[in-house]
Amino acid sequence: MLSLPAFRQEVRHEFDRILQYWQTYSPDRQDGFYGRVDVRNQPDPSASRSMVLIARILWTFSLAYEVTRNPVHRKLADRAFAYLRSRFVDPKYGGVYWSVRADGFPEVTKKQLYAQGFALYGLSEYYRTTKQPEGLAEAQKLFRVMVDKAYDSKNGGFIEAFNQDWSDTDDYILSKGPLRKSMNTHLHLIEPITNLYRVWPDAEVKKHTKALLEEVFMEHIIDPETARMRLFFTEDWQARSPEISYGHDIEASWLLYETAEILDDKPLLQKTKDLSLRMATATLEGLNPDGALTYEYNPETGHKNEERSWWVLSEQMVGYFNAYQLSGKQHFLEKSLKSWEFIQKYLLDKERGEWYLRTDAAHHASIDADKITAWKCPYHNARACFEIERRIGRG
Structure with a gap:
């Protein structure tokens, strides 16, 4: 089995390789x-530009500059911030567009909360790294419009989407x-709102961070019996889908614990630790002998999506390592290492850089x-490499 120092060294090398690809x-x-x-x-050059992609680039190069202090990474973070601010922020109604055309003019102007969340994630990380006041100001404005326009004060959580004018x-x-x-949107709302609380410990930000963890995820999204997340809901949180998303479950297992750590509430932290381990354990049902999680499974129809996805492998590498740290159980470490082994063997494009999108069950890559x-x-895989290096580094 790969030693932890060797694991750390290998993921750091891959972190640098991913950054090199994206900066090139x-x-x-x-x-x-x-x-x-x-x-x-x-x-x-004619392809539309997605808010989700630009926000993830902003987040990644902001993080990269914090780690490397490479001025190229700072320049790219500044570039992404300027592009988001000038092209995606809606000056009339607030919030950000879903996409713009290649020439920078708005294309899909709807207000999708998933996109708002990733913009907030990128902006808060940009401020965390650079301390540029404009970054925090944009993050604060975005948070306030999200709460004002999309928060469901009656049932909790956030409504999925709106027209441009909300x-x-x-x-x-x-x-x-x-x-x-949906589960997916709320997972990528707790992630940025937690990140905003890191840099701006405002009382309302804390309230929403805690409510997302305790009320939305613990009371509605996570099934208390199975420790799996339900995927889609009515406005009053009636679950309406049977599918299991193993990748999102393992991703949430470590992200929710991170939220509890940042809130620094000891009883809540213990409760989340127990839940995180239950969630990680529940995903083992979807783990294949090759070390990769099945993408999705519908227990009602028996349909199983057997693809091995780049983002799922990224998240399971971190999620199982987190479970190892919380429990001390060696088998979780072995599963994290096997995730990395799969990535190296089947997903890395060693000739042209970056990772393939997926493989099929027979490990044929999507070339x-x-x-x-x-x-x-660059967000799932760069973050996974960073998280493993950080966690091994701190012991």
Whole structure:
């Protein structure tokens, strides 16, 4: 088995390799960052630019500068911040657009809470690293409009999406049909609101951080019997889907514990620790002999999505390591190491850089899938490498 110092060294090398790829191939010479780069690293200058992708680039290079103090990383974080601020922030209604055209003009102007959350994640990390007051100011404005326009004061949590002017819509691209709340959006709301609380310990930010953990996740999203997350909900939190998303479950197992750590509430921290370990243990049902989690499973139909996804492998590497740290159980460490072994063997594009999007169950990589898209970004894999290095470094 790979030693912890060797594990740390290998993921740090991969962290640097990921950053090198993105600093080489993602910046558009004209403005901002490309919205699409193919598997041969050729950009599509005409592709739309997604808020989710730009926010994840902002988060990644902000984190990178904190770690490396490389001025190139600072320059790219500044570039991403300027691009987000000038092209994606809605000056009339507040919040951020879902996407802009390649020329920077608004394209999809709806207010998707998933995109608001990632913008907040990037902005708060940018301020955390650079201490630029403009970064915090933009994060504060975004948080306030999210709470003012999208918070459900009656049932808790946040409504999934709105029209540009924050009026009601029935277009929920991350939810099923007319359902107004989802696990995925709330997972990527607790993540940035927690990050904002790190840099701005405001009472209202703390209130929403704690409410998302205790009321939304512990009372509604996580099934108390199975320790798995339900995926889609009505406005009053009636679950409406049977699917199991193993990748999101293992991701949430460590992100929710991180939230409890930052809140620094000892009883809540112990409660979240117990839950985190239950969640990590529950995912073992979906773990394949090759060390990769099944992407998704529907117990009602028996349908199983057998793809091995780059982002799921990233999150399970961290989630199982977190479970090892919390429990001291060696088998969790072995599963984290086996995740890394799978990544190295099947997902790394050692010739052209970055990772393949997925493999099938027979480990055939998606050699024709784009390297950069609205959803293929540097956040899951760079963060996973950083987290493992950090956790081994602190013992």
